[in-house]
Amino acid sequence: MSSTTKDKQKIFKKIKENEKFMEKSIGIGKSFDVGVRKIRILNKEVYFYYCTGLCDTSIIVEIMRELMYTDEHHRLTAQFEKVIHNHLPHQQVSTVNTFDEVVDQVLSGLIAVFMEGEEQAYIIDVRKYPGRTPQEPDTEKVIRGSRDGYTENIIENTALTRRRIRDGKLRNVIMQVGERSKTDICITYIEDVANPNLVEIVTKKLKEINIDGLPMADKAIEEFLVHQAGNPFPLVRYTERPDVAASHLLEGHVLIIVDTSPSVIITPTTFFHHVQHAEEYREAPLAGAFLRWVRFGGMLAALLLLPLWLLFVYEPELLPKTIDFIGPNEKTNVPIFVQIVLAELGIETLRMAAIHTPTPLSTAMGLIAAVLIGQIAIDVGLFVPEVILYVSIAAIGSYATPSYELAIANKLIRLLLLFLVYFFRVPGYMIGVTLTILFLISLRPLNTPYLWPFVPFNAKAFLQILIRVSVPLTKLRPSITQPQNKKKQEDEPLAES
16 A cells, blocks of 8 residues: 555644535535534534445434434533443444544545544444345356355455354455555455465555556456566456355465455465366265366367367378368368458457347347358358367357456467467477466466466375365365465364274
């Protein structure tokens, strides 16, 4: 968080001076959504500052009603601020002494109570942010399992996590980032499980962010956190499912929850964190393993199948006789490589169009794309059927990838391999695959090897990635997070004979 250049102005004793400062600071009288309510209690002025739309009006009315009742049933006293404090019917009341704190809190949806003759103000948490109710995320749906998901409300998100981990060691540390936006960011971890060095690194990086605002919320935080630059692969994992986030907390990960975003950042993460899905853990271990293998097959097809098919088109002698039928059986005026690039761009355009198409029209758009554009393009000779087939398989494999960010990265690598195959044939394909693996090995986001447990190799952890291991058999937390408490389950005591 950037260090502010403004002076830490103390609250004045004279309430009229406080009023002038607040009018200048938050624009009371100019901005319709910020205001002040003035009442007189025990013959002294009490001012309530609020931001309409971010606070719960019913609670504010109840607080004022209690104070007005106090005015009718109490005598004048020298301990005015204590009387006010004791008659604020709310569980979260804090005291501040500077205007910076007051302005930040009022614009976050809390209310500030100024009292005549006092150099302090009471802050009462009456936030009630506008937003939707928790619902199942579109990108992480499961057949069986919970249907709630994170929302754009940071308070609701921490509550959804706390509901699943009712541990006194669960920590939700909140801070504000952005000189103007004052975006609330919560660092969530289990104190006696998470590595303290990891928590310190994450906290330090967030405090070092120096920017006006974070309108893009979690994505901007990610770019400050891991410095992605030209790397297309995701270096943090996003989830909108509280059960997925809770599972990672229990493994020693640290979560970053950003207000206004329904996506929670999980750190540290490796490549293999992006290839697992909650659905695998909602099925029997064997069924979950099967789903995982099918998903792995789809991802490999999305990444390698199309460039490999193009290589066989150019080098048909590489094909065994049993499958030498692979490749286009008819000639076309448009080169195969150009057809593939056009088909890839076409599918990507259709994907973007589907996002922006109103729901009632999406079915019609799909029919137009599949029947009219695809079939007519084949009939007129622009594409050969095999190109449409393999590009479609690659697209389906991309949609089967659990992480949307990883699917986009795989598409970029696939395009790179296509160009390498077009220009260099077999050496291009081999060099492209090798360089991709070496690049992934070199990545160390937050000092974490990106290809663990493949490099460095950890046989037991790698086995748990290949197959879905039963929960009672996973007694240890992943070593990649360097947890303080390595055991998930304590060994059962031997039964007495």
